[in-house]
Amino acid sequence: MITVRALTKRYGGVLAVDGLSFDVEPGMVTGFLGPNGAGKSTTMRMILGLDRPTSGQALVNGRAFATLTEPLREVGALLDPGAVHPGRTGRSHLRVAARANGVSARRVDEVIDQVGLGRAAGRRIKGYSLGMRQRLGIAAALLADPRVLLFDEPMNGLDLDGIRWIRGLLRRLADEGHTVLVSSHLLSEMQQTADRLVVIGRGRMIADATTDDILRGLGQLRVRVRSAQPDALLARLQERGLAARRVEANELEVEDSTAEAVGEVANSFHIPLHHLSDVPPSLEHAYLELTGNSVDYHGRPAERATTPEEAL
Numbered sequence: 390m391i392t393v394r395a396l397t398k399r400y401g402g403v404l405a406v407d408g409l410s411f412d413v414e415p416g417m418v419t420g421f422l423g424p425n426g427a428g429k430s431t432t433m434r435m436i437l438g439l440d441r442p443t444s445g446q447a448l449v450n451g452r453a454f455a456t457l458t459e460p461l462r463e464v465g466a467l468l469d470p471g472a473v474h475p476g477r478t479g480r481s482h483l484r485v486a487a488r489a490n491g492v493s494a495r496r497v498d499e500v501i502d503q504v505g506l507g508r509a510a511g512r513r514i515k516g517y518s519l520g521m522r523q524r525l526g527i528a529a530a531l532l533a534d535p536r537v538l539l540f541d542e543p544m545n546g547l548d549l550d551g552i553r554w555i556r557g558l559l560r561r562l563a564d565e566g567h568t569v570l571v572s573s574h575l576l577s578e579m580q581q582t583a584d585r586l587v588v589i590g591r592g593r594m595i596a597d598a599t600t601d602d603i604l605r606g607l608g609q610l611r612v613r614v615r616s617a618q619p620d621a622l623l624a625r626l627q628e629r630g631l632a633a634r635r636v637e638a639n640e641l642e643v644e645d646s647t648a649e650a651v652g653e654v655a656n657s658f659h660i661p662l663h664h665l666s667d668v669p670p671s672l673e674h675a676y677l678e679l680t681g682n683s684v685d686y687h688g689r690p691a692e693r694a695t696t697p698e699e700a701l
């Protein structure tokens with residue numbers, strides 16, 4: 390369990406984290422989502438005792454990291470997969486970490502298996518791909534079998550296989566009862582991975598709820614409708630004050646409405662429909678609504694955010 394209360398970090402004139410309070414519960418994957426520079430890494434560093442809060446608290450299992458007697462047995466983290474000795478092999482890197490923390494050599498082989506590093510464990514780290522470095526970093530986080538795990542942008546730079554693998558690992562860890570906090574600016578990834586989301590922007594809390602609630606509460610409902618009489622349907626819907634527009638030759642989209650409402654209009658004018666469905670709101674839509682005022686640098690409209698398909 391992670392408990393964050395009124396957590397604040399100021400670097401000179403920059404308020405990196407501004408009064409954040411949230412809990413990260415065991416048994417689920419909590420996504421920590423926010424645009425670049427939102428304060429995710431700074432928050433994680435404070436939870437891990439690597440940065441001192443200006444005010445407020447970040448507790449692991451009810452205690453500040455610095456006061457944990459066996460910290461690596463309570464909390465593991467992947468922060469910067471580049472921060473390893475490049476001349477060592479993966480296995481020797483893990484053995485050094487194991488020895489320093491009273492972890493058995495047998496456990497080193499277990500985590501090598503668990504992250505699928507396999508034969509690469511005997512090679513020097515300087516020859517590792519980014520995906521292999523991420524796996525090694527995750528192996529190090531799992532080494533002392535801690536109940537609380539923090540992963541800072543673990544999907545960064547990974548291919549689809551790597552992303553799927555991490556998604557599966559996070560799910561398994563949560564199902565085993567671990568407390569899992571994973572940061573990302575990839576909305577699509579969090580939509581598929583996280584049970585709960587803590588969304589921040591410019592160091593401030595924007596939303597803290599289940600992923601489903603965030604999608605339901607913030608995404609405007611839209612309806613897709615197809616008919617062989619699109620002109621007539623468009624005119625009737627607009628007469629009723631509905632925000633309908635043509636999206637394809639025979640297909641309309643209606644903003645902020647429901648399939649029932651659109652179906653009733655069509656039925657009352659005897660316009661046959663070939664398709665009628667609510668469009669589920671995407672996290673991307675909700676996220677842009679949530680963080681719209683909290684990004685430092687807006688792209689021009691043409692530089693739209695990455696869609697889930699593009700991100701993969």
Ligand SMILES: Nc1ncnc2c1ncn2[C@@H]1O[C@H](COP(=O)(O)OP(=O)(O)OP(=O)(O)O)[C@@H](O)[C@H]1O
Nearest residue numbers: 400403405423424425426427428429430431432574
């Ligand atoms: N050591 C530091 N000194 C000064 N400013 C810092 C320091 N570390 C972070 N910041 C600033 O604090 C803010 C939050 O940064 P942080 O890295 O925590 O954001 P983030 O959400 O992790 O972003 P990203 O997704 O880009 O990693 C940024 O404005 C950043 O420039």
